[in-house]
Amino acid sequence: DSGVTQTPKHLITATGQRVTLRCSPRSGDLSVYWYQQSLDQGLQFLIHYYNGEERAKGNILERFSAQQFPDLHSELNLSSLELGDSALYFCASSVRAGGGDTQYFGPGTRLTVL
């Protein structure tokens, strides 16, 4: 158990819908990262927040947005869902913002868009 929690574990929804994925980092970690894992693209970095502020963006679609709250939990919002958004979504946390820190991953949310 990494100490990072994600809810829900599974999510099944229809195209065009909007969903929210939630992540709680390990106690004491200020950074939260979101990654998407799909069969065709592999593991892709989406976005990084540190202590409430966005620090880096990766291959995140405009239909996707994220935020980190004062209690440090983070939410990833996916809207206008398409079939291709079906994937495993992971969040990870680390103590600091920069490289050099181990990132601890949560169990993931499996999103299925029908």
Next chain:
Amino acid sequence: SQQGEEDPQALSIQEGENATMNCSYKTSINNLQWYRQNSGRGLVHLILIRSNEREKHSGRLRVTLDTSKKSSSLLITASRAADTASYFCATDGSGNTGKLIFGQGTTLQVKP
């Protein structure tokens, strides 16, 4: 896009044998990490090696890093059936953003 290329893509060995997986990357790095993923589950951190380190050990794991060749290897000694999983290398690239760039992974099957 993937920074790392892992080799082999799949590996099947008998229990007790050693397993070696290789990872190559393209840009300069600050550190490289190895993760394990059991089928459809979360990623478990195995080991982090910094760019100024050449070798690191953790239990039955040995990781090497050759920055001149932009490559790393993960050796699992005396493998067990429980080691069956996918193994990924991840680099942080340059720029100190914390963003990890993953390879495509090596799928290891250890037969009892």
